[in-house]
Every structure is written in structure tokens, then in C-alpha cells.
Amino acid sequence: MLKALRVRLYPTPEQAHFLRGQFGAVRFVWNKGLYLKRHFYRVKGTNLDPVHDLKKLLAVAKRHPKYAWLKDYDSMALQESLRNLGSAFSRFFKKQAGFPHFKSRRGEQSSYHCTCVSVGEDFIKVPKMDPIKAVIHRQVEGKVKSITLKLDTCGDFFASILYDDGKSNAVKPKAVRVSEVVGFDVGLKSFGTDSNGRKIEAPKAYRRARKRLAKAQRSLSRKQKGSANREKARRRLAKQHRRVARIRKDFLNKVSRKLVNESQALVVETLKIKNMLKNHHLAGAIADASWGEFVRMTEYKAEREGRYVVHVDTYFPSSKTCSQCGYKRDELDLSVRSWTCPKCGAHLDRDVNAAVNLKAEGIRMLRANGLVVLRA
Structure with a gap:
């Protein structure tokens, strides 16, 4: 390996x-x-x-x-x-x-x-x-x-x-338990929510450092080009950006490691992040969350440990579908954080509901690929 x-x-x-x-x-x-x-x-x-x-x-x-x-x-x-x-x-x-x-x-x-x-x-x-x-x-x-x-x-x-290191990746099991299949729905209000109802808050490193970054950038812009003071100001700004990147990377490593250790199969949604970044109102928050890097870290950690990572299709209606009865809404605005199913009356948290639906879809995909999913 x-x-x-x-x-x-x-x-x-x-x-x-x-x-x-x-x-x-x-x-x-x-x-x-x-x-x-x-x-x-x-x-x-x-x-x-x-x-x-x-x-x-x-x-x-x-x-x-x-x-x-x-x-x-x-x-x-x-x-x-x-x-x-x-x-x-x-x-x-x-x-x-x-x-x-x-x-x-x-x-x-x-x-x-x-x-x-x-x-x-x-x-x-x-x-x-x-x-x-x-x-x-x-x-x-x-x-x-x-x-x-x-x-x-x-x-x-x-x-x-x-x-x-001369070692090979761990062999993936031929059977997994339902209790050890985890659906994980990423978001902006909280970094992610798993199918057990646990929400993980993001450090939002860039958002918290914006004032310091702006101050360092203004200081740099005032310096004469080619001067020693400008080089010092450039390095101060670079150190601020490096600090933000390190906080984000440390958080992503810890979250991906915890999720891989606690599950036999992790189910995530396939996101078209490049298209999502075209929304100028949310682009900064999406980039700060770094979902793509999180999925990459999860994949290589799972490969080493012999765990599965299941990617659900982008257009799977995880948020709009009731996880209790299967009722599907036509529309669901991003501002709606919870809703009540008109069919069964269940009151659903948007993120938890999406994670539960992702888990169910991931189990279906695992079984379709010939993997045994035990109910115990």
C-alpha cells in the first residue's frame, strides 16, 4: 500500500x-x-x-x-x-x-x-x-x-x-449489518447529519477569519510593489490563509476518520459542486465546507480499512421524500428546515430525514450489487 x-x-x-x-x-x-x-x-x-x-x-x-x-x-x-x-x-x-x-x-x-x-x-x-x-x-x-x-x-x-509499507488494503466484508450502514447528508447550516440524528458542526474557518484576512489584504495593497515591506505583508497574508486551510483540513480528517471507524458502509450523495459554486450567494459557504475534499478523504480511508462508500445519484430526492411512509413532495425550498408529512403526519427534520433516506437507498444499492445486508 x-x-x-x-x-x-x-x-x-x-x-x-x-x-x-x-x-x-x-x-x-x-x-x-x-x-x-x-x-x-x-x-x-x-x-x-x-x-x-x-x-x-x-x-x-x-x-x-x-x-x-x-x-x-x-x-x-x-x-x-x-x-x-x-x-x-x-x-x-x-x-x-x-x-x-x-x-x-x-x-x-x-x-x-x-x-x-x-x-x-x-x-x-x-x-x-x-x-x-x-x-x-x-x-x-x-x-x-x-x-x-x-x-x-x-x-x-x-x-x-x-x-x-508492503501491506495490502483490508478485505471488504461480503456482508454488512443494517445498524452499521450510515447515511450522511452534508449541508451548510451544519456540516453534516448522519442517519442516527447526530449533527456535526463545521468550524467555518474562512468565515471566522474574514476580518483578519481583509485587514492583511488591505495592508498588502498599501505597500509599494517590489519593496521589502510588501514581501513581509504578503507573507503575513499567506500565513492567515494557511491557518484557515489547516483548520479546515484538520476538521475534515477527524470527521472522515470517525465516520469510517464507526460504520461498515457510508452512504453519501453525489454532488455537482462546480455547478453549485455558480450560485454567488452560497459559493463562499460551499467552498468553505469543502465537501469534495471530505468525500475524497472518506474514500481513501474506507479503502484502507475495508469499508464501503456508496454514492447515491445527484437527483435522488432525499430531502423531499418522507422517510416514514415514502410520500414525496413536489418542491422543498432551502429555507424550510423541517416539514410535516401530509400523508402520515410525521414531523421531519430536513437533514435527518435526508440522511435516513440516503441510508435506505444505500442499503438497496448494496443489495443490488450482490452484497448481503443483515438486519441484526
């Missing part, structure tokens, strides 16, 4: 200087490759492939006095930059992402290393560098496959360690 671990690095001043040069070389290869691909297509109508065509030019460039400085840095990291460029264009042509853009030294920097890498008790080792001091907060058990070095917008260094 492949696992990833992100650790903080504390390089010496000399190592930090070299790492910035490494990031600059990777960024230069990306930008040069992007420029050549665009130029040859516009001028000559030739579509250069970053891997098969541009990678050959990299070896030629190193022999030229103008680009000989590239030899000082890890060749595999430079080649990986071109492979990433090829992947970026593939995603663009598949309409999965926008057109690749030139990289700036002010953004997040990274370089990929896959040969001559190792991890010790308090250091990591990558090519062309002495061991870099690191805080290894979790033991790396297995073979290290690659290490990706990163410099975030706050100026701090990190390393993402990919390793194979």
Missing part, C-alpha cells in the same frame, strides 16, 4: 539557498517548455510533446554555456517538470483543467526526486544535497519511493514522502 507523509524541513542557510536554486531550475524548465510548445504551435503549426520532444532538448541545453547551470541540479526533477507539463496539457484537452500557465517564483514551489532518496530518524536525503534536518513525526515503515520538496508561500520548507 502506498502512503504519503508530509514533514517539516529545517534546512541550513546553505541548503535553503540550494533548494531555492533547485526550485528555480524546475520552474525554468516548465516555463521554457511551455513557451516552446506555444511558440512552435503558433508559428509553425507543430505540436511538440513535452515528454518525447522537449525532454530531448533538455540534454542539449545542458551542453550549452547559457544553460550549463542546470547541471548543478537533480536531472530527474527537471525531467519530471516536463512530464508534469505533459500531464497538464492532457488534462486541458480532456476539459478537466484550464490552459497551463507560466509559474512565478512568488507562488508555491516544488521539485520531485525519485532516485537516491532516503529517510532517517530526523533527516531526509535527496540527490546533490547533504541530509536535511526534518521532523519525522510518524515512522516510515517500508520502501521510500519518492520525496517531493516544497516551499510554501509563507517561506517554509516541507517534504512529501511517498513510501510502500
Whole structure:
């Protein structure tokens, strides 16, 4: 099983200087490759492939006095930059992402290393560098496959360690109990509600930090471009954004872990988040909730633990259907948080009702796929 671990690095001043040069070389290869691909297509109508065509030019460039400085840095990291460029264009042509853009030294920097890498008790080792001091907060058990070095917008260094622990994912059971199937309905008023009636409140990190972010942004806008004070203000703003991202990520990890541990099968609704973000009144709250990242975390945790994650269709009327008798309403406005069924008279909480309906639909889908669902 492949696992990833992100650790903080504390390089010496000399190592930090070299790492910035490494990031600059990777960024230069990306930008040069992007420029050549665009130029040859516009001028000559030739579509250069970053891997098969541009990678050959990299070896030629190193022999030229103008680009000989590239030899000082890890060749595999430079080649990986071109492979990433090829992947970026593939995603663009598949309409999965926008057109690749030139990289700036002010953004997040990274370089990929896959040969001559190792991890010790308090250091990591990558090519062309002495061991870099690191805080290894979790033991790396297995073979290290690659290490990706990163410099975030706050100026701090990190390393993402990919390793194979030699273990396989847990085997999923052929039978699950109804009591251990959990329906989970995400929302905005509360982050989510499960089919047992438990509501989980979101930290709403961005909403709570808006004043601090606005203050830091105003401070940045007043500084003269290119000045040292502007760089300090930029880093202060970046640290505020990083704090928001960390609060959100910590919350999502804890919630997804708790739900996976407490269930054999978790049922969630498939959401078209990109379409939902077009609603400018709710876009900020939806982005702050980060439902897509929550589902991603839940899926990989469930895969490791041998649990099921069931995705119910987007158009399944979980909120408009009475979970007691099956009566379906024609319309249900978002402002309506509870309603009474005109058929059976049950008073229903909107979110709890949706979670219960998701659980019932998830059980039906599990049985349709040949899984035994025990009533006990």
C-alpha cells in the first residue's frame, strides 16, 4: 500500500539557498517548455510533446554555456517538470483543467526526486544535497519511493514522502449489518447529519477569519510593489490563509476518520459542486465546507480499512421524500428546515430525514450489487 507523509524541513542557510536554486531550475524548465510548445504551435503549426520532444532538448541545453547551470541540479526533477507539463496539457484537452500557465517564483514551489532518496530518524536525503534536518513525526515503515520538496508561500520548507509499507488494503466484508450502514447528508447550516440524528458542526474557518484576512489584504495593497515591506505583508497574508486551510483540513480528517471507524458502509450523495459554486450567494459557504475534499478523504480511508462508500445519484430526492411512509413532495425550498408529512403526519427534520433516506437507498444499492445486508 502506498502512503504519503508530509514533514517539516529545517534546512541550513546553505541548503535553503540550494533548494531555492533547485526550485528555480524546475520552474525554468516548465516555463521554457511551455513557451516552446506555444511558440512552435503558433508559428509553425507543430505540436511538440513535452515528454518525447522537449525532454530531448533538455540534454542539449545542458551542453550549452547559457544553460550549463542546470547541471548543478537533480536531472530527474527537471525531467519530471516536463512530464508534469505533459500531464497538464492532457488534462486541458480532456476539459478537466484550464490552459497551463507560466509559474512565478512568488507562488508555491516544488521539485520531485525519485532516485537516491532516503529517510532517517530526523533527516531526509535527496540527490546533490547533504541530509536535511526534518521532523519525522510518524515512522516510515517500508520502501521510500519518492520525496517531493516544497516551499510554501509563507517561506517554509516541507517534504512529501511517498513510501510502500508492503501491506495490502483490508478485505471488504461480503456482508454488512443494517445498524452499521450510515447515511450522511452534508449541508451548510451544519456540516453534516448522519442517519442516527447526530449533527456535526463545521468550524467555518474562512468565515471566522474574514476580518483578519481583509485587514492583511488591505495592508498588502498599501505597500509599494517590489519593496521589502510588501514581501513581509504578503507573507503575513499567506500565513492567515494557511491557518484557515489547516483548520479546515484538520476538521475534515477527524470527521472522515470517525465516520469510517464507526460504520461498515457510508452512504453519501453525489454532488455537482462546480455547478453549485455558480450560485454567488452560497459559493463562499460551499467552498468553505469543502465537501469534495471530505468525500475524497472518506474514500481513501474506507479503502484502507475495508469499508464501503456508496454514492447515491445527484437527483435522488432525499430531502423531499418522507422517510416514514415514502410520500414525496413536489418542491422543498432551502429555507424550510423541517416539514410535516401530509400523508402520515410525521414531523421531519430536513437533514435527518435526508440522511435516513440516503441510508435506505444505500442499503438497496448494496443489495443490488450482490452484497448481503443483515438486519441484526
